[in-house]
Amino acid sequence: MYVVNSQEMRAIDQYTIEQIGIPAMVLMENAGRAVAEEVSLYAGERLQRIAVLVGKGNNGADGLVAARHLQEAGHKAEIIYATDPAGFVDEAAVQRDIVHNLRIPSSTYAELCVQWHSYDLIIDALLGTGSRGAPREVVAKLILEANESDLPIYAVDIPSGLDPNTGYVHDACIRATCTIALAFPKRGLEQEPGVEQAGRVSVRSIGIPQSAAEQLKVRTYRIEEPLLSDTLGLSSYRRRASNSNKGTFGHVLVAAGSRSMSGAGLLCSKAALRAGSGLVTWALPESLLDGMLGQIPEIMMRGMADEGRGDWGKISTQWILELAANKAAIVFGPGIGRFDNDTHWLRDIWEHTTCPLVLDADALNMLGTSIGLDALSRRSAPVILTPHPGEMARLCGKSIPEIQGDRIETARSFAWKFGVTLVLKGARTVVATPEGEIYINRTGNAGMATGGTGDVLAGIIAGLLAQGMSATQSAALGVYLHGSAGDRAASSRPYMASLIASDIIDQL
Ligand SMILES: NC(=O)C1=CN([C@@H]2O[C@H](COP(=O)(O)OP(=O)(O)OC[C@H]3O[C@@H](n4cnc5c(N)ncnc54)[C@H](O)[C@@H]3O)[C@@H](O)[C@H]2O)[C@H](O)CC1
Numbered sequence: 001m002y003v004v005n006s007q008e009m010r011a012i013d014q015y016t017i018e019q020i021g022i023p024a025m026v027l028m029e030n031a032g033r034a035v036a037e038e039v040s041l042y043a044g045e046r047l048q049r050i051a052v053l054v055g056k057g058n059n060g061a062d063g064l065v066a067a068r069h070l071q072e073a074g075h076k077a078e079i080i081y082a083t084d085p086a087g088f089v090d091e092a093a094v095q096r097d098i099v100h101n102l103r104i105p106s107s108t109y110a111e112l113c114v115q116w117h118s119y120d121l122i123i124d125a126l127l128g129t130g131s132r133g134a135p136r137e138v139v140a141k142l143i144l145e146a147n148e149s150d151l152p153i154y155a156v157d158i159p160s161g162l163d164p165n166t167g168y169v170h171d172a173c174i175r176a177t178c179t180i181a182l183a184f185p186k187r188g189l190e191q192e193p194g195v196e197q198a199g200r201v202s203v204r205s206i207g208i209p210q211s212a213a214e215q216l217k218v219r220t221y222r223i224e225e226p227l228l229s230d231t232l233g234l235s236s237y238r239r240r241a242s243n244s245n246k247g248t249f250g251h252v253l254v255a256a257g258s259r260s261m262s263g264a265g266l267l268c269s270k271a272a273l274r275a276g277s278g279l280v281t282w283a284l285p286e287s288l289l290d291g292m293l294g295q296i297p298e299i300m301m302r303g304m305a306d307e308g309r310g311d312w313g314k315i316s317t318q319w320i321l322e323l324a325a326n327k328a329a330i331v332f333g334p335g336i337g338r339f340d341n342d343t344h345w346l347r348d349i350w351e352h353t354t355c356p357l358v359l360d361a362d363a364l365n366m367l368g369t370s371i372g373l374d375a376l377s378r379r380s381a382p383v384i385l386t387p388h389p390g391e392m393a394r395l396c397g398k399s400i401p402e403i404q405g406d407r408i409e410t411a412r413s414f415a416w417k418f419g420v421t422l423v424l425k426g427a428r429t430v431v432a433t434p435e436g437e438i439y440i441n442r443t444g445n446a447g448m449a450t451g452g453t454g455d456v457l458a459g460i461i462a463g464l465l466a467q468g469m470s471a472t473q474s475a476a477l478g479v480y481l482h483g484s485a486g487d488r489a490a491s492s493r494p495y496m497a498s499l500i501a502s503d504i505i506d507q508l
C-alpha cells in the first residue's frame with residue numbers, strides 16, 4: 001500500500017485526469033459515495049441526522065456529494081458551509097448547485113449558532129490535502145465546536161487541522177471516529193499524533209489506478225504482508241532446504257553488554273537466534289563472562305580483556321576484527337554504555353569489516369558525538385542504524401521535537417545523505433533506505449515501551465541479515481516481526497504494561 005504526501009497526491013490526481021482521462025468529477029463522485037458508504041455502514045438501520053461541514057475546496061465538494069448520497073439513502077443531511085458558497089468555483093460550484101437543486105437544507109456558519117444536539121453524526125469536509133498551516137477563523141471555530149459536540153465525526157480524506165504530510169496536529173484539529181482516506185493514505189495518517197487523531201482509517205478507492213502511483217514513482221509504503229512477500233520478495237525465505245546446516249544460515253557477532261547492562265547482550269543474541277541465524281557469538285568484556293556463562297546455552301561467548309573494568313574502554317581492535325572476520329553480520333552497541341576513551345575502534349570496525357553492520361544504542365551516540373558520520377567513508381557492505389528519537393536527535397544535532405515533527409522526511413534525507421539504512425524507532429517506526437524508499441511499520445504497541453526491546457530489534461535485524469536478506473528486507477521485515485511479536489505478547493497478557501522484552505523473543 002502506497003502512502004503519499006499532498007504534492008504526490010496532486011500529481012497522481014493530475015495524471016489520472018489528464019493522462020488517463022478520468023474526469024475530476026468522476027473521482028469526486030466516487031469520493032463522496034465512498035464517504036456515504038462508510039457512514040451508512042456505521043448507521044446500519046438507524047436513520048441519522050447528519051451535519052456536513054463543508055469547506056470551500058474540493059474536500060468540501062466531496063462532502064456535498066456524500067450529503068446527496070446519504071439523503072438518497074434516507075438519512076437527514078444538512079450542510080453547514082464554513083464560508084459563503086457563492087464564492088465556490090469549478091467542481092465545488094457544480095456540487096453546490098446540485099445540492100441546492102435537490103433542496104438539501106444548507107446554511108452558512110456565520111449566520112447561525114449550530115444546534116449540535118439536533119444531530120447524530122458529523123462529516124468533516126472542511127480541509128483536505130489543500131490545507132495550509134493552522135485552521136483559520138470560522139474553520140477553526142467549527143472544528144472546535146464539532147469536537148466539543150462529542151458526536152461521532154467522519155473525516156473526508158484527513159481530519160481537518162491535521163498536517164497531511166507530517167501528522168502534526170494543530171490546536172484546532174478534528175478528532176475523528178473514522179477517516180476515509182481517498183485513493184491512498186496521506187503521510188499524516190501514518191505518523192503520530194496523526195494516527196491517534198484520525199481514528200479508524202478506511203482507505204477507499206475512488207477510481208485512481210495503482211499504476212498512477214507507480215508511474216509517478218511514489219516510494220513510501222506501508223509494511224504489510226503483500227509488500228513483504230511481493231515487493232520485498234521475502235516469500236522465498238519461507239522455505240528451508242532440507243540439507244541445510246547451521247552454517248547455512250549465517251553467523252552473527254554480537255558486540256554488546258557492559259557491567260550495568262549485561263542483559264542487553266543476552267537479549268540481542270537470543271533474538272538473533274530466534275530470528276533464524278545459524279550461529280551467534282556474543283563478545284563482551286571478560287569480567288562479565290563468568291556471570292553470563294550458560295544463561296543461553298545456544299550462544300557462544302568470547303571475553304575481551306577489560307582490566308576488570310566491565311566496559312569497552314579498553315577494547316582491542318585487533319581482537320574484534322579477528323572475531324568479525326568470518327561473520328555474516330555484526331551488531332554493535334546494545335548495552336555497551338558510554339565511556340570517555342577514544343573510540344577509534346568503532347571507526348576501524350566500520351572501515352575494516354566487510355559484512356553488514358547494525359549499530360544501535362551507544363554505538364550510535366559514538367557516531368553522533370565522537371566520530372561523526374560524515375567523517376566515515378562509504379562502506380561497501382550495508383550499514384543499518386536503529387536510533388530512537390533521542391539517539392536520532394544526537395546523530396542529527398537536532399532536538400527531539402524537530403525529529404518527531406517530520407519523522408519521514410528526517411529519516412529519508414538522513415539515509416540518502418549518508419548511504420545507510422535508517423530505522424527511526426517509535427510508534428509507526430520509519431525505515432528509510434539509501435535509495436530513498438520509505439517503509440512505515442504498523443505493528444507494535446505501547447507495552448513495548450520497556451527496557452530491552454531495542455536490543456531485541458537489533459538482534460532480529462542482524463539475524464535476518466545473517467540469512468542473506470538485504471538491508472532493506474532485514475530492516476522492514478525486522479521491524480514488522482518485532483512489532484507483531486510484541487502484539488502477540490501483549491494480547492497474551494491481562495494488561496500490556498506487564499510486557500517485557502523477553503516476551504517478544506518468545507513470540508518470534
Ligand atoms: N485523488 C484524491 O485524493 C481526490 C481528492 N479530492 C479532494 O480534494 C481535496 C483537496 O482539494 P483542494 O481544493 O486542493 O484543497 P482543500 O479542499 O483541502 O482546501 C481547502 C480550502 O480551504 C482553504 N484553506 C487552506 N488552508 C486553510 C486553513 N489553514 N484554514 C482555513 N482555510 C484553509 C484553501 O483556500 C482551500 O481552498 C482532497 O483532500 C480530497 O478531499 C477530490 O475531490 C477527488 C480526488
Ligand SMILES: [K+]
Pocket residue numbers: 059124125126127128155156157158159160
Ligand atoms: K477533512
